Amino acid sequence: MTQPPRKLHQPHQPCHPNRRQCLAGLSALGLASLVGAPAQAAERFPVKPIQLVLPFPPGGSFDPVFRSLAEAASRDLGQPVVLMHQPGAGGVAGTANLARLSEGDGYTLAVMHNSVIRAPLVQRVSWDPLKDFTYLGSLFGLVTGVSVARDAPWKTFAELMADAKARPGAISWGNVGAISINRISAERVARGAGTSFNMVSFKGGAEAFQALIGRHLDVYGDPGFGPQVQGGRARLLAVFSDQRLKSYPEVPTTKELGYAVSIDSPVGLVAPKRLPPEVQQRLHEAFRKAASDPAYLKQLEAFDMLPQLSSPQEYADYARAQYERDQKMLAEIGFKLD
Structure with a gap:
C-alpha cells in the first residue's frame, strides 16, 4: 500500500497574527534568563561546608x-x-x-x-x-603593643630604651614571624635609638605570651595583648598606633615618644x-x-x-x-x- 506523503512538522505559532510583539517578548524572556543565571548560581552557593x-x-x-x-x-x-x-x-x-x-x-x-x-x-x-x-x-x-611581664624591671618605654642603649643586644624582643611589620618596626625603633634587641621569632601569640609571663622573654611587640594586660599578667608600655587606645588612655604611642614609626x-x-x-x-x-x-x-x-x-x-x-x-x-x- 502506498503511504501518503509525510507532512513536514510546522512549528506552533501561538503569536500569530501579532508576530513581532511575540518575538520581542520571547527575546526579552531569554535575555532575562541569561541575566538571572549568575544570581541563581550565587543563590545556590554554598552547598557544602x-x-x-x-x-x-x-x-x-x-x-x-x-x-x-x-x-x-x-x-x-x-x-x-x-x-x-x-x-x-x-x-x-x-x-x-x-x-x-x-x-x-x-x-x-x-x-x-x-x-x-x-x-x-x-x-x-x-x-x-x-x-x-x-x-x-x-x-x-x-594594634601592636609593647608588652613586658608585670614583674619586669621596666615601668615605662623610656626605661626600656635606656636599658637597651646601655646593653645593646642583651634584651630579648619577641614577635610572631621573622618578616612581620611588628619586628621590622621594632628594629627601626632600636636603630633610631642607636641600639639593638635580641629578636626572637615565635609561631603564635600564645607561645610568645607564655614565654613573656614566665620571664623567658623580656619584651613582646605584637597585637593580642588585651587579655594578658587586663588580667594583670603583663604591662603595656607603648602602642604602635597613631592615637592612644581608649582602653589604655595612659599608655603613649611610639610617635609621642619621639619615634616616627606606626603600624597600619x-x-x-x-x-x-x-x-x-x-x-x-x-x-x-x-x-x-x-x-x-x-x-x-x-x-x-x-x-x-x-x-x-x-x-x-x-x-x-x-x-x-x-x-x-x-x-x-x-x-x-x-x-x-x-
Missing part, C-alpha cells in the same frame, strides 16, 4: 576572633564555616597554600595579613600576592584566584554581615582589635599600595633579598 584557613597555631588571639566570625557567617551562608589551623613561616604558609591553586570555588578561604603581602619582598616564593588571590575584603585592624595592619579574607564574581560577592556580603555580630565584636574588643571593613576592590587596592610601601621601606633600611 567552607574551610577557612587560619595560618597560626590554636590558642592565639586570632582563634576566638575568627571562631566567632565563622559561626556568624555560617548562619548567613547556611553551611558550616570550619576553621583549619595551618601555621608556619610566621603566619604566611597557610595562606600561601591558596595561591598555588589554579582557581577558586569558594569552599576554601584564608586569613590574609600584611606579612603575606610582604613575603615576596623578603624571601623567595613562587607566588604573587597581587595576582594569585581573590580579595574578599578586610575585617579589622591590628588590616586583616581580611582571600580566596584562590579566578573565583567567580558572584561567589566572591556572596562571600563578601556574608562575612561583612557577620562582622556586625555582637559576639564577634566582643572578641575584637577583648584583644584590642579595631573594626576596619572594606570592599573586595578596596582591599585589593590596599594590598597593591602596601606592597609598594613595603618595597620602599625595605629599601630605606637597606634590606636586600639574598
